[in-house]
Amino acid sequence: MGMTPEVTTYSIQEVAKAAGTTSRTLRHYQDIGLLEPSRTGHNGYRYYDDEALLRLQRILLLRQLGLGLPEIHKVLEGTRDTTAALRGHLELLLQERDRLEKQIASVKTTIDKTERGEQLMAEEMFDGFDHTQYKEEVEERWGKDAYAKGDRWWRGMSDAERTSWRERSQQLMSGWVAAGQSGMAADSDEAQALAQRQFDWLASANGGQEVSFGYFTGLGEMYVADPRFSANYGGEQGAAFVRDAMKVYADRHLA
Amino acid sequence: MGMTPEVTTYSIQEVAKAAGTTSRTLRHYQDIGLLEPSRTGHNGYRYYDDEALLRLQRILLLRQLGLGLPEIHKVLEGTRDTTAALRGHLELLLQERDRLEKQIASVKTTIDKTERGEQLMAEEMFDGFDHTQYKEEVEERWGKDAYAKGDRWWRGMSDAERTSWRERSQQLMSGWVAAGQSGMAADSDEAQALAQRQFDWLASANGGQEVSFGYFTGLGEMYVADPRFSANYGGEQGAAFVRDAMKVYADRHLA
DNA sequence: TATGGAGCTTGACGCAACGTCAAGGTCAAG
DNA sequence: CTTGACCTTGACGTTGCGTCAAGCTCCATA
Known part of the structure; x- marks a missing residue:
């Protein structure tokens, strides 16, 4: 029976098992200066005593609460409450x-x-854009039940109707792109014919709901302002052309 | 005005701004093969067209829903619904x-x-139970001055010491619960390791006072018999497991 | 005593999705 | 010709370890 206090030490694996973690973790903690072994053998082996075990317990407890290691470090050093x-x-x-x-x-x-079938409207209506994604936007701009009506209208259609409607949309869009690139004026007959079709298209899309001056011109502005739409109308310049033509149409027929 | 379809293209910054992301992200997406520029200039500049913009939109939409890029890749390739x-x-x-x-x-x-824990051993020592409430019980079982000693020991500790000691108790208990539920044997190495820790814990709790065979096994019995304790050790079955493991330990080390 | 198998060591890459320099070409305008 | 804005390709940093890889050490058995 010696007088020296025999401190029991544990190998890295023993500590890992006892604390429910891995040796890799312990080495990592040493690397970042969070937990040092109490002793290192001549062979490089790490040995831990009860005090180190205690510290490890606290570390793991705080870590399982989600704290980051740097934060834990501060807490253990007493630099942080x-x-x-x-x-x-x-x-x-x-x-x-x-x-x-x-x-x-x-x-x-x-x-x-x-x-549900809405995916059709979603991915097809704007050729890749989900208009239902902008529900709030639509409601805010054109009234709370405009969206609901549009939704009902869409679901009430047959597959064939939807297909044909989609084709009309795409023809309209490619028509706008072509017209815009041809350099024609926004108030030209051709452009106004497109605007007329755009109006009819929107009227049918709104399920008979009135297409007002504000709705029509506002939509034109949105095409320009919002790249999600302008991309489909031939870029910013193309969208600007569409907007201008729509404005002329609105002034002539909806004012 | 030629008949060739003039496709508008955008620089990397324009695309980034339009889609609300960064050029770095676009380069990253190219690196991992998620989104290629539609064209690359002789100078290495990247140019994107509307189609690429569309693809980017979908990518960003799915990403903000939290999908990982590899998963998004599969979806866009059609290999995944x-x-x-x-x-x-x-x-x-x-x-x-x-x-x-x-x-x-x-x-x-x-x-x-x-x-609120800093004040008393009270509610914490047995995770919610006031040990001072059981004064008579403790005195009767383990001697009249055992309680007094324990009390002095506790009050002599610093706040930090009490905190760490409390944490050790809790770790021990959760360790027992986990072990009990895993179905391991009471004499397994793991269970005995826990018993060892339980012994060390009690030794420190007793302020250097000897932890006898009787004390240790008696305590085990108490865990089972008293629902105030068994509740903390995983119910009656859990407490029985603890008692058995402690008995094995006592037989091996304290007999 | 030789050998085998566990256990230990120090690197160092990998992960998720980019952010953030760094060093250096390109392009339009003054 | 010089700015200054925009573009390029590296390459490291982030978070907390997991996971090899190559090699040394220890204990027990043949």
């Missing part, structure tokens, strides 16, 4: 939860939409 | 949400505990 760190961390967690909730909701509605 | 991918992804999101909720709850209770 435990509860303060936890409180700050809690904020992040709550934020993250909100983000997740929103994302989950988005994914659900997206699945919903693509499951 | 959109809704299937989204549905699988939704599962992950829901799982992640659960994890977050639990973590948030843990952090909250931890903050709570460390806040």
Whole structure:
């Protein structure tokens, strides 16, 4: 029985098993200066004592609460208050939860939409753009039930009707692109003929709902302002041409 | 005016701005083969057309729903169904949400505990039970001054010491619960390692006072008999497992 | 005592999705 | 010809380890 306090030490694997982690983690913690072995053998082996075990316990506890290793380091060094760190961390967690909730909701509605026939309207109406994605935008601009009506109208169509409607849209768009690139004037007969078709097209799309001056000109502005649309109308310049032609039409027929 | 379809193209910055992302991202997408520029100038400049813009839109839409780039790649290539991918992804999101909720709850209770915990051994020593409440019981079982000693030991500790000691207790208990539920044998190495830690823990709790065979095995029995304790060790079955493991340990080391 | 198998060591790459320099060409305008 | 804005290709940093890879050490058995 010696008088020297025999401190029991553990190999790296023993410590890992006891604490429910891996030796790699322990080495990592040493690398970043978070947890040093209490002793290192002549052969380079790491040995840990109870004190180190205690420190490891705290590290793992804080880590499973989600704290980052640098933050844990500060807490253990006493440079940062435990509860303060936890409180700050809690904020992040709550934020993250909100983000997740929103994302989950988005994914659900997206699945919903693509499951039902709306995917047709979605991917086809603007040749790749989901107009239902802009629901709020539409509602805000043209009234709360405009969207609902449009939606109902679309779903009420037969497959054949939808197909033909889609074809009309695409012809219209390519017509606009061609006209825009030809350099014709916005108030030319050809451009106005296109504007007339655009009007008819929108009228049918709105399920008989009135296409007002504001709606028509506003839509024109949106084509220009929003790259999601302008891309389909021949870029910014093309969209500007469409807008101008629509404005002329509106002034003549809807004012 | 030629008949060749003049396709408008955009520089990398224009595309980035239009789509609300960065040029670095576009280059990254090219690197991983997700989105190629429609044309590359003799100087190496990247140019994108409307089709590329469309593809980018879809990429960004799916990305903001949280899908990984490889998954998005498959969807765009048609090798993976959109809704299937989204549905699988939704599962992950829901799982992640659960994890977050639990973590948030843990952090909250931890903050709570460390806040009010500094004062008494009271509610913490046995994770919610006031050991001073069992004064007579302790005195009767392990001697009249055992309680007094334990009490002095506890009050003599610094706040930091008490905190770490409390954390050790909790780790031990959760370790026992996990072990009990895993179905391992009471005399297995892992169970005995826990028993060893339990012994060390009690030794430190007793302030250097000897932990006898009787004390150790008696305590094990108490864990089973008293629901106030068994609740913390994974119910009656869990507590029985703890008792058995402690008995084996006592036979081997304390007999 | 030789050997085999565990256990230990130090690198170093990989992951997810880019952000962020760094060093240097290109292009239109003054 | 010189700015200055925009473009290019590297290449490292981020977070917390997992996962080889190559080689040394230790203990127990033949």
